Amino acid sequence: MTRNLILFIVATVAIGMATAHLEGLQGAAWGQSATTIRVAGEVRPLVQDNFDDNKKGNLWKVFADNSNCQVQEANKRLEYVSKAVEGNIFAGYVSDKWAIDPNHDFAMRVDLSYDLVTMNGGWFSFGVTPSPDQPRQRYVSVGIGCVSVFPSYWREYKDGYEIRWDFAGRGSGSALKTLYISYDSENDIVYLGDAGYGPDNAWQNLPGVIKSRWPRKPLYVFLGGNAENVKIDAGHAFADNFTVDSGVIVNPDSPTIPGPPTDPNVKPTEVTGQAMILPSVIKRQGPVQPISTFLSLPEGLLPIDVDETQPLLLLPGGAEATKRTTFLWLSGQVVIIASFDRAKLLETVTTNGETTVQIMGTLTDGRRFGGTNRLRIE
Numbered sequence: 273m274t275r276n277l278i279l280f281i282v283a284t285v286a287i288g289m290a291t292a293h294l295e296g297l298q299g300a301a302w303g304q305s306a307t308t309i310r311v312a313g314e315v316r317p318l319v320q321d322n323f324d325d326n327k328k329g330n331l332w333k334v335f336a337d338n339s340n341c342q343v344q345e346a347n348k349r350l351e352y353v354s355k356a357v358e359g360n361i362f363a364g365y366v367s368d369k370w371a372i373d374p375n376h377d378f379a380m381r382v383d384l385s386y387d388l389v390t391m392n393g394g395w396f397s398f399g400v401t402p403s404p405d406q407p408r409q410r411y412v413s414v415g416i417g418c419v420s421v422f423p424s425y426w427r428e429y430k431d432g433y434e435i436r437w438d439f440a441g442r443g444s445g446s447a448l449k450t451l452y453i454s455y456d457s458e459n460d461i462v463y464l465g466d467a468g469y470g471p472d473n474a475w476q477n478l479p480g481v482i483k484s485r486w487p488r489k490p491l492y493v494f495l496g497g498n499a500e501n502v503k504i505d506a507g508h509a510f511a512d513n514f515t516v517d518s519g520v521i522v523n524p525d526s527p528t529i530p531g532p533p534t535d536p537n538v539k540p541t542e543v544t545g546q547a548m549i550l551p552s553v554i555k556r557q558g559p560v561q562p563i564s565t566f567l568s569l570p571e572g573l574l575p576i577d578v579d580e581t582q583p584l585l586l587l588p589g590g591a592e593a594t595k596r597t598t599f600l601w602l603s604g605q606v607v608i609i610a611s612f613d614r615a616k617l618l619e620t621v622t623t624n625g626e627t628t629v630q631i632m633g634t635l636t637d638g639r640r641f642g643g644t645n646r647l648r649i650e
């Protein structure tokens with residue numbers, strides 16, 4: 273794309289932005305409705321639950337191996353109760369419609385209490401799993417509990433049939449401990465401990481687990497108890513003050529790869545920008561010119577937030593950009609200028625007249641971004 277054309281598009285769009293809303297588009301970065309979740313970088317903590325409402329909010333889903341154990345919010349905390357039955361039975365909360373992006377560092381903590389002293393084992397732990405429907409199949413966790421009348425800290429990771437664990441005594445002091453999990457994404461190291469975040473506070477380091485084993489999987493958070501033939505009554509094993517202090521929260525239910533959408537009137541994007549598309553009239557019999565697009569993203573994003581390894585698409589038709597340039601515009605907003613061949617659009621839209629087209633791409637945190645505008649086919 274020539275510099276003159278870029279300047280022309282920029283000037284045209286700058287005028288258009290000042291005088292009109294295109295399709296009424298507004299910046300709409302993804303966020304949960306729960307006031308406790310906020311988009312990364314805006315406010316800390318990102319996610320917090322003190323359980324003081326004594327009822328499960330919309331942050332969580334309940335998972336339980338069977339009806340012999342359960343978690344329940346009571347007494348302003350999350351309590352685990354269990355009957356004494358054979359086997360190792362787990363019940364807990366699993367994050368619902370939110371997860372942590374393993375492509376960024378994160379840090380989270382919780383207060384745990386476990387005051388039984390028994391021969392058989394019982395624990396309360398928290399951690400992350402890439403498998404929200406089967407959270408006991410794959411996870412990294414740390415917790416406290418007791419086995420062989422030995423009150424202990426316990427960390428574990430499981431990946432299918434492979435289970436690795438370690439433990440350390442926690443003495444006869446307070447049953448209430450604050451535990452910390454933090455993650456160095458670049459080096460793929462999980463830090464677990466009871467003193468704080470990072471390597472300086474870690475009781476244990478777990479390298480090569482999260483991204484090496486579960487690449488690009490969003491990490492669901494879980495909090496829960498498990499017991500091996502131990503009767504645990506209410507108040508003996510509980511969690512409180514769960515907090516994600518840093519990280520990038522994603523909505524894992526949204527596809528992270530643009531699908532082959534056919535209806536651009538359906539709003540498929542999670543981050544909506546303003547799009548301009550030139551020419552505004554395409555003549556089927558006219559000269560075969562590329563389609564040029566200009567997309568400005570909501571404030572707060574940076575050029576490095578755009579994943580240029582993922583395709584930028586023009587819909588309908590799904591043509592990939594033949595050229596694309598991303599930069600920070602004078603307004604402080606990210607602007608993406610791109611060129612597309614027109615053939616796929618014309619093949620897909622067979623009827624002449626006004627049609628809505630959309631530009632769609634992906635951010636490095638997995639969210640999709642896009643913008644729509646109208647053009648006329650003749």
Ligand SMILES: [Ca+2]
Pocket residue numbers: 322323324347348349512513
């Ligand atoms: Ca509480």
